[in-house]
Amino acid sequence: MIYGENYFGLWFSNSNALPTEMYEGSYSLLLVFLSFFIALLASYVALTSARLTTKNNQTFQRVLHANLGGAALAIGVWSMHYIGMLAYNIGLEISYNVELTLLSLLPISISSLIVLPILGKARASQGKIILCSLILALGVGGMHYIGMASISADISMVHISSLFIFSLIAAVILAYVAIDGRYRLINHAHPFLSKHSKLFTSALLATSVTAMHYIAMEAVIFYPGSLCVKEGLNIAGNEVHFTILISILILLGVIIIVDWATKAQESADILSSVLTVSSTGHALVDKQGNILFASQALAQITGYSLEELSASNIDILLPQGIRAQHHHYLEEEHSVKSSNIMGENREVDLRRKDDLLIPIEINVSPIRKGGNIVYVTSIKDLSEQKKREYEKFKVENFNKLTGISNRRMLRTKLTEFLESHEKLFVVNLYFHNLTNINKSYNFETGNQFIKQIGELLHSFENENCFLAHFGALEFAFIIASDKNYDIELLMSELRNKTQTGIIIDAKELPLTFNAGVAIYPQNGINAEQLETNSLTAMARSINKGPNTYSYHIDHINEHTQRQYDIEYELRHALEKSELSLVFQPKVDSTTHGFIGAEALIRWTNEKLGFVSPTEFIPIAEKSGLIIPIGSWIIDQGCKQARNLLDRGYDNFTVALNVSPRQVIQDIILEKLEAALHKYDLDGRYIEVEVTEGLFLEGSTTVDVQLEAIKIINASLALDDFGTGYSSISYLRDYPFDTLKIDQSFIRTLDIHDPDATGLVRAIVKMGHALNMKIVAEGVETKEHADFLKEEGCQILQGYYFAKPMAEPDLLNWLKAHD
Incomplete structure (x- = not known):
């Protein structure tokens, strides 16, 4: 019996008309x-x-x-x-x-x-x-x-x-x-x-x-x-x-x-990705120099299209001067199957399509199969690398403001001059009045003042006269000459040019200098001796009055002897426990409540007696002793912060003065972290104070070190603002939290003098614009305290509130102050 209807050879029926007898299946x-x-x-x-x-x-x-x-x-x-x-x-x-x-x-x-x-x-x-x-x-x-x-x-x-x-x-x-x-x-x-x-x-x-x-x-x-x-x-x-x-x-x-096919495609994809993503250009070249293959990166480096490269000889990329040398290397490779350059990275110039020569690193490696040979050529564009190297060289060897060679370059050149000349003069020059200009006008005027002095001195430079600039207004000449008359002539011309002063914005700013001269080989046989002795001679010149110069005298004078004594005794000060810290409180300008203290170093020696920090700190900097002393200050400062915490004080910072050497030599972070760990202290209780001198050394690690200090939660303060380099660019470029107005602005401040108050007011406003807290040092009168409070200075420090004091006295002061 048939059930359903036939469509395309298949029978279909609804569920109501199905056969009663059917085969049962299983799977x-x-x-x-x-x-x-x-x-x-x-x-x-x-x-x-x-x-x-x-x-x-x-x-x-x-x-x-x-x-x-x-x-x-x-x-x-x-x-x-x-x-x-x-x-x-x-x-x-x-x-x-x-x-x-x-x-x-x-x-x-x-x-x-x-x-x-x-x-x-x-x-x-x-x-x-x-x-x-x-x-x-x-x-x-x-x-x-x-x-x-x-x-x-x-x-x-x-x-x-x-x-x-x-x-x-x-x-x-x-x-x-x-x-x-x-x-x-x-x-x-x-x-x-x-x-x-x-x-x-x-x-x-x-x-x-x-x-x-x-x-x-x-x-x-x-x-x-x-x-x-x-x-x-x-x-x-x-x-x-x-x-x-x-x-x-x-x-x-x-x-x-x-x-x-998948594996082949994956290999092709990998090769394609490498050649596409890699910034290095690649080419396959036959033994006649014909380019068989070129990558997209090579096209970008050379300025040619892939079609132009594939239809060309490698000679189009070689400057005329090195083509013959390149052909010689290939002939050497073909004849003896060996060459000194094969497989080696070499730096040469490449000629682009637009005829511009660019520095490249090239590597050529032969691949032999049967009687055939092809060369795998890799070309890396070094233009950006060379540019970065040059920029780094500029930062490390030239003054940022004037573009004149810095102290590092001075020492390099002085060594070179010593090897090629029988007699040299090293002249150290120091110009005055920068602090007064900054106070009376503004920091930009101070910068212009420095630049014009640099331009003036640059006019004396020639192949036998090299100029360097370090510090704010400290310059030096190296002069190759066998006549003292040349030095006298230089000083005479310099006096004449300084008589009219420096003209900035129609204002004549007075210009005075002092100079010290050291002679090779009489006053030293190496760069360090000559530089030191020219500085000693300059110090003698300052005692003689403005616009004078002095030659170095070889006998040791009283001043030099004291410096030697200080350095000698200072080398043993730590082991003899002669150093100590005193702390000067900082208060809120509104409430006069305690919000921190600055740690200040003191030294009393059994032979020299009390030695002022202004006298021994420069010697410590110059001799390198500042490194262990600075580490000791960090340790003791953190210890004091821990003591304050243990006595219930919480809302404060202990400010530690840090040497530029500690930052530049990349040890500041290590010492800080060690001390914080040692005393179980959070970084927020420590404030690191640096001076403007930090930025004059031309170090490329300063920004990294300062950022690292911020990462461990410590705060940063710029100390003695307005007395040094006078550039405000680093206030924007570096992560400072606090700006400290130098005490020289405050102690002599006449609040009725619009010029004096205007300068302080400008510094405060500038700090606020950069979201920085303002600390005023040297506050000694109520009149000054009230004025600074009204101008928005948040933190005050000075004898009006408290003198620097030892730790027990600080604790007593805090109890009384509370």
Whole structure:
């Protein structure tokens, strides 16, 4: 008996008109699992090929990978179907019509070829995802139902119409889930899902096509009859194993090809990425110098296009002067197969397309294969590196304000002069009045004053006369001459040029100087001796009066003897416990409450008695003793802060004066961290005070060290502001929290003098504009305290509130003050 209607060789019926006698089937779980595994394998290979189609730039390679991927998916899904049919056992021998069996490959092959190129992309719109889902579902469904129509056996079958429709809808939904899931996994934020997206997508795709098959199998009913008998060539069910085996072998062959292509593409991608990302240019050059390959980086370095490079000889990149040398090296390599330059990095000039010569680092390495040889050439543009090196050289060797050589360059040049001349003069010059100019006008005027002095002195420079600038107004000449008359002539001309002073903004600013002269070899045989002795001579000149100069006298005078004594005794001061700290309180300008103290060093020696810090600190700086002394100050200052904390005080900082040498030699951070750790102290209780002299040494590490101090939570203060270099640029460039107005501004301050008060007011406003706290030192009267409070100065320090005192006295003062 026949049930239902025939459409395209398949019979369909509703659930109310089904045969009463039917065959019951069962599945082999092993074959079901095998069908899923084949679908999984095919999906993984297909997705790999799909990705290769988007990565490869060659049309042939893209078409090849698209066809391989389509074939892998089609054969895998087709094999899954027939393995699934073998897994379903109804107790009868079933054959398959060969023509329909082969025809069932067509729909899945077409849909695979259409869908795979889209799946290879990293992103797709929802419209494309839905379209791909429909095409893939039609392909799988078409393959399935043509495959069902290929059944040839003495049996009848009918499909339940509702389940048939459901199987098609399920096919579309499952295909959408798999394809949409692929793009969600590729772009997933979780690195594990994103990294393994291809594997998870393969599992989704395999699950969807396998599920489509087994859902569709639920729509078919086998019953006794002969509707499935097919004429023509049939293949027995047990012979389908052979066909499936061939299909699997084909699939494995595709896997091997795709795996090889994947590895080749990955290698090509790595090489391409290296050559694209690398700023180093690369080229392959034959033994005639013809460029066989050039990277994009090389094109950017040379200014030529890739096409121009590939059609040219390497000579176009070589300046005329080194072409012959380059050809010589190549001939040497060809003749003896060895060269001193092969594999070595060399710095030479390269000629760009615009004829500009740029510095490069080049490495040439030969590769021999058979009788052929090519040269792998790497070219690195050194333009930026050389520019940075030059900028670093300028910072380290030239004064930032005037552009004149600094002390470091002076010593280098002096050493060179000593090697090439029999007699030299080292002249140390010091100019006056900068502090008065800063007070009377402004810091920019002070800067202009320094610059014009530099320009004036620069006019004396020639091949035998070298000028250096260090400090604010300290300069030096090295003069190669065998006549003292040349020094006298220089001083005479300098006096004449200083008589008119310096003109700035129509104002004539007075200019006076003192100079000291040391002669080589009479006054020293090395740079250090000559520099020291010229400074000693300059000190004698200052005692003689302005606009004078003095020669160094070799006998030791009283001043020099005291300096020697101080340095000698200072070397043993720490071990003898002769150094101590005193603390001068700082108060809030409004409440007069205690908010901190500045640690000040004192020294009393059994031989010299009390020695003022203004006398021994410069000697400690010059001799290097400031390093251990500075470390001791940090340790004792942190200890005092710990003591204050232990006694219940919390809202305070202990200010520590730090030498420029400690910052420049990169030891300040190490000592601070050690002391903070030793006393279990937070960095916020410590304030590091540096002076403007720190920025005159030309060190490139200052900004790094100051930032590091901030990182450990300590605060930064600029001390003695207005008495040194007079440039405000570093107030903006460095992370200062506090600006300390030097006591010389405050002690002599006449609050009725508009010029004097205007200068203080300008400093306070400038500090506030830069979000800095303002500390005024040297406050000795109520009148000064009230004025500074009104002007917005937050912190006051001076004898009006308290003198510097030892630790016990400070604690007593705090009790009384509370």
